[in-house]
Amino acid sequence: MPAPDDIYRHDVDFTTLALQYPDFAKKLxxxxxxxxxxxxxxxxxxxxxxHRDFDITIDLPEDxxxxxxxxxxxxxxxxxxxxxxxxxxxxxxYDPDRQVIxxxxxxxxxxxxxxxxxxxxxxxxxxxxxxxxxxxxxxxxNIATNVxxxxxxxxxxxxxxxxxxxxxxxxxxDRIDILMTNPPFYxxxxxxxxxxxxxxxxANSSCTGAPVEMITPGGEVSFVSRLIDESGLSTxxxxxxxxxxxxxxxxxxxxxxEILRKKGCTNFAVTxxxxxxxxxxxxxxxxxxxxxxxxxxxxxxxxxxEKKFLPPPTEIEFDVxxxxxxxxxxxxxEVEKLDVLWKYIPAKRVGMVMSKEGDVWSRKARRxxxxxxxxxxxxxxxxxxxxxxxxxxxxxxxxxTLSAVVxxxxxxxxxxxxxxxxxxxxxxxxxFESFCGWLKRKVS
Numbered sequence: 001m002p003a004p005d006d007i008y009r010h011d012v013d014f015t016t017l018a019l020q021y022p023d024f025a026k027k028l029x030x031x032x033x034x035x036x037x038x039x040x041x042x043x044x045x046x047x048x049x050x051h052r053d054f055d056i057t058i059d060l061p062e063d064x065x066x067x068x069x070x071x072x073x074x075x076x077x078x079x080x081x082x083x084x085x086x087x088x089x090x091x092x093x094y095d096p097d098r099q100v101i102x103x104x105x106x107x108x109x110x111x112x113x114x115x116x117x118x119x120x121x122x123x124x125x126x127x128x129x130x131x132x133x134x135x136x137x138x139x140x141x142n143i144a145t146n147v148x149x150x151x152x153x154x155x156x157x158x159x160x161x162x163x164x165x166x167x168x169x170x171x172x173x174d175r176i177d178i179l180m181t182n183p184p185f186y187x188x189x190x191x192x193x194x195x196x197x198x199x200x201x202x203a204n205s206s207c208t209g210a211p212v213e214m215i216t217p218g219g220e221v222s223f224v225s226r227l228i229d230e231s232g233l234s235t236x237x238x239x240x241x242x243x244x245x246x247x248x249x250x251x252x253x254x255x256x257x258e259i260l261r262k263k264g265c266t267n268f269a270v271t272x273x274x275x276x277x278x279x280x281x282x283x284x285x286x287x288x289x290x291x292x293x294x295x296x297x298x299x300x301x302x303x304x305x306e307k308k309f310l311p312p313p314t315e316i317e318f319d320v321x322x323x324x325x326x327x328x329x330x331x332x333x334e335v336e337k338l339d340v341l342w343k344y345i346p347a348k349r350v351g352m353v354m355s356k357e358g359d360v361w362s363r364k365a366r367r368x369x370x371x372x373x374x375x376x377x378x379x380x381x382x383x384x385x386x387x388x389x390x391x392x393x394x395x396x397x398x399x400x401t402l403s404a405v406v407x408x409x410x411x412x413x414x415x416x417x418x419x420x421x422x423x424x425x426x427x428x429x430x431x432f433e434s435f436c437g438w439l440k441r442k443v444s
Contacts, residue, residue, distance in 0.1 A: 002120045003053050005077055008070040008275050017048060024048040042066050050112075054119045058142045064109040064135055071281060074273035075246055076116045078283055078297075079178050082242060082269065086291035090352070090397070090424050096123065101173060103240070104128040105164055105181035105227070107154070109138035113180060114152040127176070129157040129166055161216075164223075165230045165240075176240040179231075183223035183245060184216040220247055221255050228259055228286070237288035244285040246273075250304050256284045257309045266427050267291075268311050269298035280304070290393050290425045312429035316436040317420040320443050324349070324404045327417045327443060331400065334442045349402040352424075358395035358431055361438045396432060397425035400439075419443070 015032050018025035027041040028034060035041050043060050049069040050056040060066055079102070084094045100123065104113045107128035114126035130136040136154065143152045157166045170176060216223045224245045230236060231243045247253055253270060260268050268286040282305070292298075292314045299310045320327055328346070335342045335353055339360045344351035359365045398421055405416040421439070423432040 003073070006275065007053055008073065012045075012049065017052070020052060021048045039066065045069075046110075050115075054116060056115050056119060057145050058110050058112070058115070059138060059145070061109055061134060061138055064132075064138070067108065067110050067112045069112075070275060071273060071279075072112050073116060074275055074281070075180065075182070075244075075283065076113065076120060077275075078271055078273070078285075079117070079180060079242075079244060080121065081297050082244070082285055082293055083177055085293040085297045086241070086287075086289075088291065090399070098123060100124045100177045101175065102126045103165075103170075103176050103179045105179065106130060106183070107135075107139050108182075109135040109142075111139035111142050111152065113182075115142065115146060115148065118148055118151050119146075124151070126152045127170075128152065128154050130154065131157065131159045131161050163230070164227050165236055167230075167233070167235045170239060171235075173239070178242045178244065179240050180244045181223075181227065181246070183220045183227075183247075219252075220245075220249065221252050224252070224256050224284070225259055228256075228263060228265075231286070231288070232263060241289050241291070242285055242287050244283055247282045247284065250280070250282065253282050253284060253305055254309045260284075260286050266429065269293050270305060270310055271297070271300040272302050272305065274302070290427050292423045292425060294422065312433075314423040314429075314432070315420065316433070317418065318440055319405055320417050320419055321415060322417055322443070323415060324402055324417045327402060327419070330443050331402075331439070334439070351400040353396075353398050353400065353435075354394050355396040355435075356392075356394045358428070359434060361435060393425065395426055395428065396423075396435060398422060398432060398435060399424055 014024075014028055014034055018028050018032070024044050027038070027044050034045060039062065043062075043066045046066050046069055047058060047060065050058060053069070080094070083100060085092070087095060087098065100121065102114070102117055102124060104111075104126060105128075107114060107130050111128060114128050117124050117126055128139065130139055140154060143149055143154070155166050155169045157163070157169070164181075165179070218225075224247070227243065227245060231240065245256070247256065257268065257270065265286050265288065267288070267290065268284065271283050271285075273281045273283065280302075282301070295313055295315045298314060301310065322330065328344070328349070331351065332342075332344060335351070338355070339357065341354040341356075342351065401420040401422070403418045403420070405418050419439075421432075421436050423429065426432060
């Protein structure tokens, strides 16, 4: 059974854990607390939590990073929500029959991300890369120990680290649903040492990471910037739906978002990992596809991240002074006047609108349409014999959900209806806002 999402909402009870695992009990101090400055104690905590909560057994070398389980589990929960929220069939929620293929860049000795993901979701498969020989050896062993060789594959990759995404090895896959990476934080040994000296008190956990895991030229921003560049290559941007990177510094979030905007990426998400963590982490996700996540997924941050670094809202809602039945009729009549695809399900009070051409509702759009019709009438029939390319993605797909507003005394108010619009697909957030504005004007 998958572990519940909120399993680490509260601090781990070390006393209870010690009663279940004698090896862990040996590491507790007399006050029943754990010495986080002792690497072996930290390793034992990680191994114990993975076994108790996820039925995962791993072996960890003494000179490689020991991953904190709540932190890693938070990342897995985020990619689950992101994919559940951006399904190509617009399903809103987890689809147990959907097979997902993930890619972990730099899986580490533990291979913890693929192991957690595959334990949580039975239909998920994972690919992984690792350039460090010792970490790769342990990762291979941990995958085999958990009998997941058929679902997790280590790929051969550029051992110099010059190329992050193994594009050639991905050619045999029609798609990769998500790429994830937890890049090194520091740009040099000096910066890592300076960070340790600047802390006002000892870190919560000992650090046993090797330089290959902790240091990269230019730090995490440089690493993610390279990943963004590679994500924009045609072989990657059309094959991989989502690219994601965990960040260790709040400052890095804004820098990465600005890089994405300069590259022309309009579909991204920013989140903060909080559950079970004393040290904050953030994650930025981006996609060159048009499937849009909800506000709860794309803009899930605390007060630390400035609003200017968040993506545009994908949900807009308002109330209309009309009963639900009347509003259903009004919306249907207005939308059906447009050159769009429209489907409404009365039983669910949900409608889906798809505009292939973009703005077909404004006055400017109507004038443009008249002009285009005149031009088409003058075209010679021979010009219609053109080779058809693959049909482009629609400019806008949105969901309209209606619900009766409930009065304060618990009685349904028949004179007011709540309208909720969700941007499901499309690269232009302004187009979505324009459609929402048009609809609100029409029904208000």
